Amino acid sequence: MTDPRSVTALTGVSAGAxxxxxxxxxxxxxxxxxxxxxxxxxxGELAADxxxxxxxxxxxxxxxxxxxxxxxxxxxxxxxxxxRPG
Numbered sequence: 001m002t003d004p005r006s007v008t009a010l011t012g013v014s015a016g017a018x019x020x021x022x023x024x025x026x027x028x029x030x031x032x033x034x035x036x037x038x039x040x041x042x043x044g045e046l047a048a049d050x051x052x053x054x055x056x057x058x059x060x061x062x063x064x065x066x067x068x069x070x071x072x073x074x075x076x077x078x079x080x081x082x083x084r085p086g
Contacts, residue, residue, distance in 0.1 A: 025074060032067040036060045 013021075043056035 022074060022078070025070060029067045029070040029074075032063045032070070035063040036067070039063065 039056045039060035043053045043060065046053040046056060
């Protein structure tokens with residue numbers, strides 16, 4: 001019997017489809033990284049308006065966190081994540 005924890009929505013999908021899916025996910029991650037740069041620049045441009053600048057910095061932080069989580073998820077799903085013993 002199959003362990004239910006090993007069954008995912010992508011179980012049984014071809015290797016080509018998995019590669020395409022991974023490429024799309026990584027494109028999204030890269031788009032989030034681009035947004036970090038954009039919102040960081042906007043925060044600098046809005047220095048005279050501290051509230052809007054703070055909102056832009058918050059957006060940049062959120063996009064950075066999301067990009068990191070996506071990168072970690074891809075590493076774990078692909079088996080490239082190496083955990084430390086202990």
